Amino acid sequence: MAIYGTALLAACVLIGLFIGDVLGSAIGVKANVGGVGFSMLLLIFASEYLRKRDLLPTPTKEGVHFWSAIYIPVVVAMAAQQNVVAAVKGGPAAILAGALATAVCFALIPAIARIGTKGPTTDAQTIAE
Amino acid sequence: MEDILLDVLTKNGLLTGFAVIGFTMLVSYWLSSRFTRGKLHGSAIAIMLGLALAYVSGLFTGGQKGVADVPLLTGVGLLGGAMIRDFAITATAFGVHFQEIRKAGASGVVSLLVGVILSFVVGAAVAAAFGYTDAVSMTTIGAGAVTYIVGPVTGAAIGASSEVMALSIAAGLVKAILVMIASPFFAPRIGLDNPRTAMVFGGMMGTTSGVCGALAAIDPKLVPYGAMTSTFYTGLGCLLGPSLLFLATQALVD
Structure with a gap:
């Protein structure tokens, strides 16, 4: 039944948000820390677990x-x-602060994305091949 | 007749929301294929339409919640509110491969730290350039450039004036809107077409609404990866803003 999938999703979100709120209050921050991130991880693990045991029929999947x-x-x-x-x-101060912060961070994305990979050499090798 | 119709539409707000947003999507995808041959993605146009409607509504109602302040359209607020948003974002993780996330682990964490600190430094520097040279104002506006939630949380914690708080929220909103609109255009240049880069994108930009809106227009398959990191960003910002970043700013300025 589709509701099984939706219920699984709802449970993951609720537990994840709970973890995020607990984490937030534990470190003294007035915000939910990574709640949705935890929800997503829970859903990934739960669906993996169910799939392996053949407990995830199509109607259940449709619910998600x-x-x-x-x-x-x-x-x-x-x-x-x-x-x-x-x-x-x-005004200009707010617009400039927001826009510059966005532009500078955006420009650095390729450099950060390279961390942990074998570096630009892999690209060069692909081209060479 | 008219009263009864309005009554039905307001009473069933969420359904009105579905119908209105559905129609907006229809118009956007039509515009996309008719005038841009699909080059400007339908969802990007829909988001711009949404923002434009929010602006017009804000002008007319004087409220802070865009179209959700129009009585007939409160249901749109429910549909795009925190509950359904978190629900739908989480659902996108269904079918994500955990290996992809683990592979990008290190760069994801680095992107979070660099993203928060760099946004803060740029925001604080702009604040100083505009004459807000005291540590409290610089920190608050800098935190606003992190996200529009980190700004007011930080400002409230360190006692910023309401004028500075408003500026900091505005800076964060500009960031969220800009990320949503501009990223799809520049995505090819930074190689934003794979899960790893999407996670770094989420960590660097951080504004969940901006990141998810942008990724939806670039490639919906990437949404869960960007959402995953960006969801930690605001929390990290709220943690660092009133503490480490404020103390560092104070030490530099005073």
């Missing part, structure tokens, strides 16, 4: 797939409730 498919519209709904007026009104 629907929510994963509805994700982009949810993001659009989220965008539609941002305080865009405040962002624009913040």
Whole structure:
């Protein structure tokens, strides 16, 4: 039944958010620390476990797939409730602070992504081959 | 008749939300294929439409929650609110390979630390350039450049003025919006097409809404990887902002 999948998903989110809140209060931060991240890990492990034991029939999967498919519209709904007026009104200081922070971090992504790999040589080898 | 219709739409807000967002998606995908031949992804257009609607709604209602402040559209607020958002983001992890996450482990952690600290330094420097030279204001605006949640949390903890708090939230909002809109255009240049880079992207940019919106437009398969790291970013920022980063700023300025 589809509800099994949705229930599994809901349980993972609730447990994950709980862990995030507990972690937040443990380190004295007024925020949920990694709640959704924990939820995702829980879901990954739970589905792996169930799949191996053949306990994940198609209807159950559908109960999760629907929510994963509805994700982009949810993001659009989220965008539609941002305080865009405040962002624009913040003036040049706010716009520059936000924009520069974004640009600088974005530019560094390739360098950080290389950490832990064999480095740019792998690219060169691929081309050589 | 009109009253009854409005009543039905407001009473069943979430359903109205589904219908309105569904229609927005339809229009966006049509615009995408008709005018950009799919080059500008439908979801990117939908997000821009969403932001534009939020701006117009904000101007008319004077509220802070975009279209969700329009009584007829409160359901959109529910649909895009924290509960459904977390639910849907988590669902995207279904079918993710844990190996991919482990492979990117080291660069993911580094990206989180570099992302938070670098955003903070840039934000604080801009604040100083605009005349906010005291440690409290610099820290608060710098924290806002981390995310729009870290800004006010930090500002409240160290006693910033409400003007500075507003600036810091605005800086974070600019970041979230810019990440959403601009990243899809620059994604090919930084090789943002694989799980590893998506995780680093999430860790460097951090704003969950921005990261997930951008990745949805670049390649929906990458969403869970970026979401995974970015979800730790705000927490890390809230941890470092009022403590280490504030003390460091104070030591530098005073």
